[in-house]
């Protein structure tokens with residue numbers, strides 16, 4: 148055999164050993180045996196000699212443990228320490244918040260698909276379903292978003308009372324404190340349904356149930372604090388808000404300048420130890436009406452009254468809003484959506500130490516508390532809101548496209564509109580899948596911080612895209628605000644979801660991969676901990692096996708990326724067959740590619756990764772799309788793999804795969820080392836991208852699902868508020884879409900008669916009468932068509948207002 152062939156054999160055997168993750172001794176033996184065979188088989192000495200030297204060096208490196216530790220691992224450890232990014236305490240606490248779940252599988256390079264399908268989704272409990280069918284349904288019927296926005300500029304008093312009386316503010320508070328003790332699934336279902344009716348109502352319910360003081364108290368409060376406040380919060384006697392952001396501290400919330408100083412002061416007629424503080428906060432949701440403020444500030448103890456350090460770190464206080472010195476009541480106007488939001492300030496406010504959440508034990512733990520609750524909450528509220536809105540678009544804008552005609556056809560029949568409808572349907576399917584999978588994890592007690600950051604970013608971004616698409620389909624009817632317009636309000640509100648709970652640019656650029664690389668990577672966190680070990684021998688002892696395992700993992704992923712790339716995923720062993728199995732294979736390929744690219748990038752960029760936000764963002768995009776795609780497969784399985792949903796499944800998967808490929812392309816095109824970027828691209832995509840995205844035929848099938856009633860459409864939009872009331876814009880669409888097929892048949896008959904010249908083209912009603920008289924339509928058809936046309940006229944009508952209603956009182 149020629150030298151080239153022997154070299155190829157050696158490469159093949161080596162890469163298969165790496166692919167199979169052989170342990171070091173069998174791997175060394177296999178490589179040695181192959182080299183022996185090559186030498187005996189005629190490999191020329193000038194090639195055999197360096198290869199044998201390489202084999203001996205590798206064998207020694209892998210097996211002479213003491214030597215390796217002293218001469219290799221120690222040097223790598225030194226280098227590693229220099230590369231470690233400097234982390235502030237707040238960054239470290241944010242990094243360590245929550246735990247790791249399915250994202251670790253995605254980082255492994257070989258996700259266990261059986262484990263994923265074993266996550267068994269549960270239906271809502273009886274009391275949760277009853278709450279949705281009863282109080283939530285009734286509240287939705289009561290909500291008039293136009294009036295809330297343009298007449299009351301607030302929820303009407305009766306709605307506030309309903310929220311209190313029916314327990315909307317205590318969804319998660321345990322029953323022993325008067326709350327409902329609902330699961331996260333139920334909480335999300337409530338917010339999603341409310342969002343499909345009124346965003347103002349949804350946000351008002353969202354805040355007390357997510358980052359409001361109740362959640363902080365539930366997890367970190369003293370027993371006395373829980374006993375006192377949780378029942379008051381559950382009943383709505385206290386309305387909470389959470390105040391972290393100020394003019395100086397926005398995204399960099401850890402830099403908050405609000406300082407509290409430990410001192411003695413008067414409280415309830417006694418001198419007690421407490422905190423005197425001044426603060427300036429803004430953008431605080433429910434701030435103008437809150438009676439209880441969860442206030443984040445930095446605590447100092449200059450006189451060491453607590454003993455110990457002067458700087459005590461970020462701390463959270465439960466501050467009754469009527470405490471002397473606290474100022475509130477003014478309102479911001481967030482994009483014309485009148486949920487309560489405003490600034491808060493305090494001057495020389497005195498608060499006893501017992502008001503600190505967790506009492507003295509809570510001092511300096513504020514950041515950890517916040518991030519721990521955030522790593523749960525950001526996976527629930529905004530994803531529920533965004534998904535609710537996407538479902539409204541899929542159902543009602545889909546119906547609008549089915550009944551609104553131009554050029555003699557429903558606009559949904561035009562390819563251009565179908566492309567947009569397909570995006571609405573496909574994104575909605577992905578969003579709801581990710582929402583459900585994440586809720587499953589949270590209800591199982593997981594707190595996957597990276598996953599919830601993915602949800603926050605990608606569901607709000609896809610929500611924004613869906614709304615933009617829906618606005619394009621609605622066109623003028625989405626732009627003219629008024630009670631008939633159900634989409635324009637969502638267009639206005641979406642930037643709020645993008646900005647809060649970690650603004651999106653920052654979440655994508657810094658958090659998803661930045662946190663994922665440390666938390667979800669199988670070795671990095673342990674390596675960092677070993678590197679920070681002060682005892683040098685212990686550090687080396689801990690670091691050495693991690694280094695070996697990490698090396699094997701890196702080589703394994705390189706080999707897997709290549710072989711899976713060459714076979715387009717077909718070599719991956721997966722549990723399912725058919726389209727689901729093929730997608731599992733392609734995701735296994737992308738997972739190996741991601742793990743390889745992540746490792747190489749960390750190696751190349753090192754501690755600079757924090758600054759190289761665009762590289763981090765693109766790796767985060769791949770990880771995120773892997774998560775969303777996993778959720779899509781999981782959802783399809785949990786719903787019994789309905790055949791009707793296949794177009795949605797395929798559109799959603801092709802879209803995720805194409806986005807991954809684009810993120811990889813952009814990463815490699817901007818790689819700090821261009822040659823390495825090219826090499827990685829060749830290794831990962833030897834046969835091209837895993838998908839070019841959904842094709843036109845698939846897009847048409849998805850669009851068709853939105854244009855007529857059907858089970859797939861019902862499953863896609865499940866959980867939003869629906870009405871068949873002809874006085875409501877969405878009710879009219881529900882009624883019209885049910886008749887669209889039969890009305891279409893009659894309309895075609897009528898057009899045929901008009902075309903043949905049997906009828907004169909006159910006003911609608913006259914044409915119908917003529918058609919009946921001429922026998923072109925039967926009496927029943929005429930009545931049905933007349934009703935349908937009247938309904939459609941109402942659907943396409945937009946609001947107009949008297950000119951003088953636009954005048955503003957210049958004194959207010």
Ligand SMILES: Cc1cc2nc3c(=O)[nH]c(=O)nc-3n(C[C@H](O)[C@H](O)[C@H](O)COP(=O)(O)OP(=O)(O)OC[C@H]3O[C@@H](n4cnc5c(N)ncnc54)[C@H](O)[C@@H]3O)c2cc1C
Nearest residue numbers: 389390391392397398430431432481647648650652653656
């Ligand atoms: C309607 C509304 C309700 C709110 N409710 C509350 C509340 O109840 N309680 C509360 O405490 N706060 C609340 N906030 C505040 C919200 O959390 C902040 O607006 C958010 O943290 C962003 O801060 P900022 O607006 O000052 O933007 P900035 O911090 O000025 O950021 C501006 C832009 O720069 C980006 N950016 C900043 N740093 C980086 C970086 N290192 N890398 C990449 N991009 C970066 C951000 O992503 C953003 O796009 C609310 C805000 C709004 C608009």
